[in-house]
Amino acid sequence: MNIKLLAIGKTDSSDLERLVNQYENRLKHYIKFDLEVIPDIKNVKNLSESQQKDKEADAILKKLNSTDFVVLLDENGKQYNSVEFANYLQKIMNMGTKQLVFIIGGPYGFSDILYKKTKGKISLSKMTFSHQMVRLFIVEQIYRGFTILKNEPYHHQ
Template sequence: MKITLLTVGKTEDAYLKEGIEKYIKRLKHYIKFEIADLPELKNTKSLSEDQQKSKEAELILKKLTPLDHVVLLDEKGMELTSSQFSGYINKQMVGSASHVVFIVGGPYGFDASVHQRANDKLSLSRMTFSHQMVRLFFIEQLYRAFTIIKGEPYHHQ
């Protein structure tokens, strides 16, 4: 199985990039993982929120294949503990999913067309985080999930 984190925009802060790289290196021992950054929209001041979401949706949907299992990182998604998330990942691995794509949307969330394409929605927290920080938090949780699956001592209950 391969996992992709598809994001709108790039990580700018060096300290976040460093943390992200740390966990990507660790993840390579468990799974094929990549981050795919879509370019941020330019000249958005003349666009409404819905227009921005629609344009982002076009970019997102072009990156997906019909066989991808798509999970939106969305504030209204299911809330899981780290152990429950590891179970979710394990279920995808033993199921028929060969490619799971987790998506971080733009500042206004997802267009209806992306919601319709999604297989699942996952909330990392009831709190709102910057799109920069979500990448690090998600990748750390993904790493944690694999250590739980493998019975390694990283996660403490």
């Protein structure tokens, strides 16, 4: 299985980017992982929130395959602890999924178009985080999930 993380907009913090890269490199020992950044939508001042979400959805949909297992990182999604998340990853792998795609949306969330095309929603917390921080948190949790599945000492309980 491959895992892809799609995110809207670039990270303006080199420190965060360095940390995300660190976990990306660690993940290579377990699974093929790609982080793909979709450029911010241009001229958003002239767009409503809904129009902006629809344009972001169009850009995201161009990056997806019909066989992808797509999960939105959404504040209203299901919350997991780390062990439960590891088991969720295992379940998706056991289904024979070729590619699992996590999506981080833009500042206003997701268009209804995307909600209809996905297999699920995950919330990392009841708190709100910047989209840049979410990249780090999800990549670290994916890494943590694989160390849990392999019974490696990274995760302590």
